Amino acid sequence: MATATASPAARPLNKEDYKTLSLSSLGGTLEFYDFVIYAIYIEVVVKPLFLPLSAAGTIWADVYAWGGFAAGYIARPIGGIIMAHFGDKLGRKKMFTLSVAMMAAPTFVIGIMPTYETIGILAPVLLILMRMLQGAAIGGEMPGAWVFIAEHTPKHRYGLGIGVLTSGITGGIMLGFLVSILIDVVFTKQEVLDYAWRIPFIVGGLFGVISVYLRRFLSETPIFKEMAEKKELAKEIPVVTVMKEHKWACVIVALLTWTLSTTVMVGILMTPNAILPKIYGFEVIDARVVGCILALTLTIGCILFGFLEDKIKTRATMLLAWGGLAVTASIFYYVLTLKPEINTVYWVAALMGLFTGAISTTPIIATRAFPAAIRYSGLSFSYNLAYAVFSAITPMLTLALLAKSPMGPAWYISFVAILGICVAFIPLAYKGYQEKALA
Numbered sequence: 001m002a003t004a005t006a007s008p009a010a011r012p013l014n015k016e017d018y019k020t021l022s023l024s025s026l027g028g029t030l031e032f033y034d035f036v037i038y039a040i041y042i043e044v045v046v047k048p049l050f051l052p053l054s055a056a057g058t059i060w061a062d063v064y065a066w067g068g069f070a071a072g073y074i075a076r077p078i079g080g081i082i083m084a085h086f087g088d089k090l091g092r093k094k095m096f097t098l099s100v101a102m103m104a105a106p107t108f109v110i111g112i113m114p115t116y117e118t119i120g121i122l123a124p125v126l127l128i129l130m131r132m133l134q135g136a137a138i139g140g141e142m143p144g145a146w147v148f149i150a151e152h153t154p155k156h157r158y159g160l161g162i163g164v165l166t167s168g169i170t171g172g173i174m175l176g177f178l179v180s181i182l183i184d185v186v187f188t189k190q191e192v193l194d195y196a197w198r199i200p201f202i203v204g205g206l207f208g209v210i211s212v213y214l215r216r217f218l219s220e221t222p223i224f225k226e227m228a229e230k231k232e233l234a235k236e237i238p239v240v241t242v243m244k245e246h247k248w249a250c251v252i253v254a255l256l257t258w259t260l261s262t263t264v265m266v267g268i269l270m271t272p273n274a275i276l277p278k279i280y281g282f283e284v285i286d287a288r289v290v291g292c293i294l295a296l297t298l299t300i301g302c303i304l305f306g307f308l309e310d311k312i313k314t315r316a317t318m319l320l321a322w323g324g325l326a327v328t329a330s331i332f333y334y335v336l337t338l339k340p341e342i343n344t345v346y347w348v349a350a351l352m353g354l355f356t357g358a359i360s361t362t363p364i365i366a367t368r369a370f371p372a373a374i375r376y377s378g379l380s381f382s383y384n385l386a387y388a389v390f391s392a393i394t395p396m397l398t399l400a401l402l403a404k405s406p407m408g409p410a411w412y413i414s415f416v417a418i419l420g421i422c423v424a425f426i427p428l429a430y431k432g433y434q435e436k437a438l439a
Contacts (some may be wrong), residue, residue: 026168026214029171030211033204034208036172036176036269037201038131040288045193045197046127049123050115050116050123072138074392075133075139076384077381077388078139079140080143080380081239083380098140099137104207104208107204107208111200111201113127142169142363143380147379150162157310160303162306162360162363166360170302170359174292174298180200181288183196183197184285246369250381250382252365253362253365254382254383255420256366259362261387261390261391263359265391266412267409268356271409294353297349297357301355302357302360305358309361314364314429318361318420318423321355321358322358323421325352327355329417331352332349334410336406369432
């Protein structure tokens with residue numbers, strides 16, 4: 001039986017392509033903002049307002065606060081697998097839109113919910129529950145977004161398309177830092193604790209409504225429509241096919257997810273929100289400016305390495321991107337030990353952030369590792385399951401490494417960077433899924 005092509009034929013990008021990329025990227029920005037704003041406020045809001053005073057300054061405060069962040073990742077496989085199932089059965093666009101709506105509601109609820117002082121232990125319980133709902137939403141969003149763009153973008157612009165979309169998603173991190181900096185500038189610390197911390201979450205809920213509206217203007221992917229017309233959609237439950245026939249693709253995606261999750265969590269989220277203020281004594285606003293710089297150059301790096309994928313292909317791009325990250329991460333965390341001027345920190349953060357854009361190579365490889373009929377389910381299952389595992393251990397492992405040496409984060413990031421380079425030389429990673437020839 002003939003099968004739908006893995007990606008649209010080679011052709012120039014047209015007006016419809018640009019609209020799809022723009023709306024998908026902007027929607028991803030707004031949704032990922034909702035997901036990461038929690039991490040930005042862990043130290044200044046979550047710990048003092050959602051935990052009892054007796055927990056202040058203890059290791060249990062760190063375990064709960066960053067565990068709450070990880071809870072969002074632990075819930076990702078559930079939402080991801082369910083939405084991917086229907087994405088492979090009913091269409092990419094429907095699930096792509098649903099994930100945004102699912103993110104907006106819990107974000108808004110966090111913005112209006114009472115704190116520990118008002119309802120006691122229910123406050124941290126409700127907060128974790130909202131984080132898990134957010135995780136279920138993002139579990140469907142990111143694989144869905146990558147598949148959506150992979151099936152819209154012509155094959156000789158495939159890397160750039162995925163890179164641009166990933167830059168939009170990471171732009172949500174930058175937006176989160178910008179909003180938090182604005183809050184710090186406009187309000188006093190006491191005002192932030194009293195009420196102003198709610199503003200970013202309430203605004204995030206409104207962002208979600210905007211994202212749902214924007215995605216009404218997107219069209220279903222041509223590859224899904226072709227499969228539906230030819231009746232080539234998966235006959236059995238897609239994730240069952242994934243586990244039976246595509247185990248090696250799942251392993252590749254899981255390993256690359258380890259590289260992506262560690263790089264984002266340690267380099268972009270934990271460093272400005274926990275390491276800089278707690279280990280090195282940075283002022284909160286200075287640390288957030290560093291985070292904003294990291295996120296800005298990360299966004300640029302995603303586009304750069306997506307572009308290079310189309311030009312110099314996978315192995316060379318992975319070697320340059322992940323090798324560069326191992327080097328620049330080592331430089332960044334070493335410079336911190338020298339207690340430099342803040343301007344120096346800004347420059348080395350910008351350099352590391354650029355090579356953190358290596359994360360865009362993960363979805364580039366992952367989306368082509370599965371056949372089109374079960375692509376959404378294959379990517380969502382392997383990516384979200386791996387993300388749940390590695391995000392659960394990464395905060396505690398990073399803190400443990402920091403206890404051994406201030407270079408601990410650099411060791412961890414360098415390790416996963418080298419892992420990414422090794423994976424790049426596996427044939428399935430650089431060639432993608434190949435249809436078996438018919439007898």
